[in-house]
Amino acid sequence: MYSESDIDQAVAAGVMPEQVASDFRNHVAALRATPAVDEEHFRFLTGFNDIFVTIAIALLLVAVGNIAGNVHAVAGGVAVAGVAWLLATYFTAKRRMALPSIVLLLAFVGGLAAIVVAFGFSMVQNPGDRQAAAIGAVAAAVAAAGAWLHWRRFMVPITPAAGAAAAVGLVVSLLLTILPESLRLAWPLLFVGGIAVFAYAMRWDLSDRARQTRRADVAFWLHLVAAPMIAHSTFQMMGVFEGDMGLGKAVVVLLLYIAFALVALVVDRRALLVSSLVYVLYAMSVLIRTAGSTELSLAFTSLVIGSALLSLSAFWQPIRARVVAQLGAWGARLPPVQMAG
Template sequence: MYSESDIDGAVAAGVITPDTASALRNHIAGLRDTPAVDEEHFRLLTGFNDIFVSIAIALLLVAVAQIGQVIAQPVGGAAVAVTAWLLAEYFTRHRRMALPSILLLLAFVGGVAATMIGAMVEIDPNLSDQVNAGIGAGIALITAGAAWVHWRRFMVPITVAAGAAALVATATGLVIAAVPAAKDAIYPIVLIGGLAVFALAMWWDMSDTERRTRRADVAFWLHLAAAPMIAHSVFQMLGIFGNDIGVGTAVIVLGLYLVFAFVALAIDRRALLVSSLVYVLYAMYAIINSAGAVELSAAIAALIIGSALLTLSAFWHPMRRMVVATLGNLGRRLPPVGTMVQA
């Protein structure tokens, strides 16, 4: 399967004409009876060889990490980071393989962070929480810098999301280091960070509303990073999973999920719905359980939510048209709701 950025690359290389690219998009949209923009494409696999290579890379990186850790704790992380960069020079920069590129990016930034964490543990593993928060913020900031360097070299779309997540960790660490009591308010802090990442995702999204370039791929991963920060923080502040929730709290959860659905339809991104799915399932289970259907409450909850999501998927485009219509001028800055991508 080829992504929008692959098609753009073929146009830039002169392999196909812009008219041919538009005709291809229109043809696929017609077959699926949905606009190409609504498909929310991102490239994960270019073929089964991606899986084969990824397994080999994972085995190699695990071996390198274990061998390095025998020498010293920080050496394992550094060895992973260096190995991941060298492998990316071939599999990412030359071969442009999707899944291996994602794996190598995560291994690189993870290796950079692990190197510094290992060094910190070896120097003094018994530092105070406040000092650890400050050092953690520094580690996260350097990790974000490493992600930026990787982006400049390889431009893997997920890299921006990794860097953004590292910056949220940096801000969180700095707040806790400055105000130790803030660790008890971790969820509001993460929520603010998630909203900032969401705003960044929208900036990338609105720069390519037809989702024909790499910018749309970057936005996809940013939304995927922001969604759990937002959903998890909101629902944890409501006390979900802490104790048996009442019907009132469950109704609030369902109401918030409807708000998330409205936002997802408006921006044409599904990450928020996926990230909050476990919470709405639990809320529906609590409501049905309180009604007396104890034995079948889980099954009925799954049936209702699953049916609702399938209905939403089947009627995504007409429902999205109605949502965008309510937004007035703002709707014009969102991905188009036309039936086809026009040449």
């Protein structure tokens, strides 16, 4: 099995002409009866060996972290980050293994953040909210810097997403450090951060509208980070799970989900739909219970939402074509509905 990254590397090495690569993608898309640009391809597995190696890496990192952590908590983070970087020089830089590369990146960034947190809490006994937020801010800054360094060396597509999440954490932590009372604004701040990450994701997406290069993979992971920030903060600010949801609030949740679906169609990314699914399921169950069917509310909810999502998936392209057509000149800047040629 050949991934999009493998094809990109073959083109870059001169093994395969760009036109041949494009024709190959179009051929595969025709076999699947779907435009290649409408498939959210991302490289996750190159084979079962990825899973095997990932399990071994996880065991090794856990062991190293525990052994070093018994000496000092800071040493545990140093050991995990250091070993993750060393392993990445082989499994990422040389072998180009997808899943192990993702795990090693997260271990490296997480290890760096753990170093700061462990050091901060060892220096400050029983820290208050402001001190804890300051430690979190430094940890987020170090994690973001580590993600940038990792990207410069290995260029794993998930790395910008990890850096963006750390950057949002940095901004929120700094605000909590300066204004501890802003804790009540945590969800609005997370929403703003999600919008910023979404905009950053669109920058990557629009730089590769046909989704044929590594930039599309980077955009995929950024959307995957932005979506839960936007969805969870939106519905948490509405207080969806706080007390009994009324009929009016349930209708608003459904309308918001429809709005998210339109955004997903426009940008051709499905992460928003998945991230907000639990809220629309809850809202639909409330509506069904209100209609009088209490015992079968869960079954009817699953039937309605499942059927709607399957229909949307089956007719994604024609629906998206109509939605994009309504955007006029803006639609021409978005990922195309069909592959050219």
